[in-house]
Amino acid sequence: MENITIVGLGNMGSALLRGLLKSPGLTKQGLAIYDVDPQRMSSLAEHSRVTGLGSLSEVQCENNVVILCIKPQDLHGVAAGLKGRLKPSCLLISILAGKKTESVATELAFTGAVVRAMPNIAAVIAQAATAMVANSVCSAEQRDIAEMIFKGVGEAFWTKESLMDAVTGLSGSGPAYIYMVIEALADGGLKMGMPRELSLKLATQTVLGAAAMVKETGLHPAILKDQVTTPAGTTISALHELEERGLRSMFVNAVEKATNRSVELGRD
Numbered sequence: 001m002e003n004i005t006i007v008g009l010g011n012m013g014s015a016l017l018r019g020l021l022k023s024p025g026l027t028k029q030g031l032a033i034y035d036v037d038p039q040r041m042s043s044l045a046e047h048s049r050v051t052g053l054g055s056l057s058e059v060q061c062e063n064n065v066v067i068l069c070i071k072p073q074d075l076h077g078v079a080a081g082l083k084g085r086l087k088p089s090c091l092l093i094s095i096l097a098g099k100k101t102e103s104v105a106t107e108l109a110f111t112g113a114v115v116r117a118m119p120n121i122a123a124v125i126a127q128a129a130t131a132m133v134a135n136s137v138c139s140a141e142q143r144d145i146a147e148m149i150f151k152g153v154g155e156a157f158w159t160k161e162s163l164m165d166a167v168t169g170l171s172g173s174g175p176a177y178i179y180m181v182i183e184a185l186a187d188g189g190l191k192m193g194m195p196r197e198l199s200l201k202l203a204t205q206t207v208l209g210a211a212a213m214v215k216e217t218g219l220h221p222a223i224l225k226d227q228v229t230t231p232a233g234t235t236i237s238a239l240h241e242l243e244e245r246g247l248r249s250m251f252v253n254a255v256e257k258a259t260n261r262s263v264e265l266g267r268d
């Protein structure tokens with residue numbers, strides 16, 4: 001692949017571009033960007049490797065990786081500019097919530113390789129959790145390119161298409177659930193008399209540290225939880241309260257609801 005083009009430079013498109021610029025495996029490709037709002041391109045196009053395009057008609061149509069980072073409802077508009085033009089030598093990557101590989105290919109009248117990926121907002125700080133699926137014509141080389149792109153902004157895993165709505169419900173929307181947890185823990189500290197700033201810093205570092213412990217030790221969270229829960233101690237009192245109030249069910253249900261919403265959005 002000679003070139004990589006990002007279409008849509010909002011939160012995710014600009015994060016992916018920053019990841020691409022740092023990716024050691026993708027230094028040979030030219031990088032092109034396009035957004036309907038030229039303002040969003042101006043600062044990003046200042047980088048010597050990046051070319052800002054004036055319209056979709058300037059997108060290279062052979063040997064190109066085209067990454068769609070627009071909202072699902074804007075796919076129609078982008079399709080108007082790209083439909084039938086991308087040659088099968090291209091790799092099309094879509095991060096659009098709810099849109100299946102086949103429907104994106106159909107919308108663009110594209111017969112080549114398609115990778116559907118679901119990153120999350122932590123791509124902005126190169127800490128995204130991304131799951132990906134490839135269609136049947138995607139080659140091993142094209143899968144490697146997709147993997148390099150998403151590993152440039154965090155961790156990336158292959159899965160199957162039938163799980164992509166669940167991925168959206170878990171890791172795609174997940175940062176918002178954890179923001180709520182951090183906010184609630186900080187409010188707990190506040191209620192117990194802590195200054196707001198200290199409470200928020202302690203809550204944030206607690207979530208970060210706990211996640212890092214799960215990742216670095218490789219231990220199941222249930223084991224790590226048992227390790228810090230002593231008989232008749234403070235932690236078990238809090239855990240009993242969380243169990244009684246149904247914390248686990250709330251998160252399981254939240255992932256289920258978001259998954260169902262992703263299915264609905266895909267149908268719209």
Ligand SMILES: NC(=O)c1ccc[n+]([C@@H]2O[C@H](COP(=O)([O-])OP(=O)(O)OC[C@H]3O[C@@H](n4cnc5c(N)ncnc54)[C@H](OP(=O)(O)O)[C@@H]3O)[C@@H](O)[C@H]2O)c1
Pocket residue numbers: 007008009010011012013034035036037040069070071072074077078095096097118119120121172
């Ligand atoms: N944000 C997340 O946490 C997240 C996580 C996983 C996946 N996603 C997926 O990522 C995609 C992008 O999300 P986002 O949060 O980055 O959205 P965003 O910030 O709204 O960015 C989308 C960008 O695309 C531009 N755009 C609209 N129509 C266009 C067109 N025809 N050609 C070129 N550019 C066009 C938008 O411009 P205007 O604003 O002027 O319309 C905007 O700059 C969505 O499909 C979403 O499902 C998002």
